[in-house]
Amino acid sequence: MAGPRAIGAVLAVCVLVRAPLARADDTEEPPSSSAAKLAADFSDPLTTVPQLFVQDAFGATHYGTEARTNRVIVRLIVPRVPRFSLFPFVQLVRPSFSLVTVPTGKGKGTRTEFGDMQLFDLAVLPWPGRETGWYMGIGPVFVLPTATHETAGQNAWQVGPAYGTIYKGVPGLLIGCLIQNPISFAYTRSPHRALSTLLFQPIVLQYLGHGFYVKSADATWSVGWHRDAAKTFPLSFGLGYVWLRPDRPPINFFVSGEWMAHRQDAPVAPQTMVRFGVTVAFPELSPW
Numbered sequence: 001m002a003g004p005r006a007i008g009a010v011l012a013v014c015v016l017v018r019a020p021l022a023r024a025d026d027t028e029e030p031p032s033s034s035a036a037k038l039a040a041d042f043s044d045p046l047t048t049v050p051q052l053f054v055q056d057a058f059g060a061t062h063y064g065t066e067a068r069t070n071r072v073i074v075r076l077i078v079p080r081v082p083r084f085s086l087f088p089f090v091q092l093v094r095p096s097f098s099l100v101t102v103p104t105g106k107g108k109g110t111r112t113e114f115g116d117m118q119l120f121d122l123a124v125l126p127w128p129g130r131e132t133g134w135y136m137g138i139g140p141v142f143v144l145p146t147a148t149h150e151t152a153g154q155n156a157w158q159v160g161p162a163y164g165t166i167y168k169g170v171p172g173l174l175i176g177c178l179i180q181n182p183i184s185f186a187y188t189r190s191p192h193r194a195l196s197t198l199l200f201q202p203i204v205l206q207y208l209g210h211g212f213y214v215k216s217a218d219a220t221w222s223v224g225w226h227r228d229a230a231k232t233f234p235l236s237f238g239l240g241y242v243w244l245r246p247d248r249p250p251i252n253f254f255v256s257g258e259w260m261a262h263r264q265d266a267p268v269a270p271q272t273m274v275r276f277g278v279t280v281a282f283p284e285l286s287p288w
Contacts, residue, residue, distance in 0.1 A: 133169025
């Protein structure tokens, strides 16, 4: 029960922080400001703003091992307009690279290796349309077995569908999700195990004003479709700040905590995690 109480306490603090900002009508920053829009873009999987994203995910406590894990993720978001795209839609290309520290057993031993590379390529659909504030994207997701050790990756070539949806109809509020399901079709070692995993990332962000926002957008629920495959359902909550710099790229800083609410058939899994992230946006490089 400690986990739900902690989350409830954090939510209560955020409400108390939001209340004074809402009462300061004469100094409150409008939720349609540049900082508010950028705060949404930094968490929006369908954003058309080019970005460089760096995150460090530190596993403080784990089930099944005393080791502490770490994952450094570097991600690019490269939007392409129709005349530069393969489709008559805006096309979003997002490659992700990782350096992972993983446990070597049930003790405290770890090793650090390069992890698998992930790439998704979403086409942003022109409907329902900007008037409704609802956006959708669909395309393929790829997982390339680039890990330098078998324990640092999944040892399988994978491809599958990806879908993202975002609602921006309320200024300062972002709600949506990113769904991916990579499926293995070739393997780098034998014996191997077939993989098909549903990845669901819920996204909720509320802009507070003066560059600050709160979000629950970093945890990804994982459901393996094969028998005895792991199922994990973590929850996350974080605080971020958008730093606007005149004539220079804006920067986003955030920190979030993550707690494993439920797991099944996952003997080794993070129990609590802390994420630190920095994102640099390049709106001046947008093709349009």
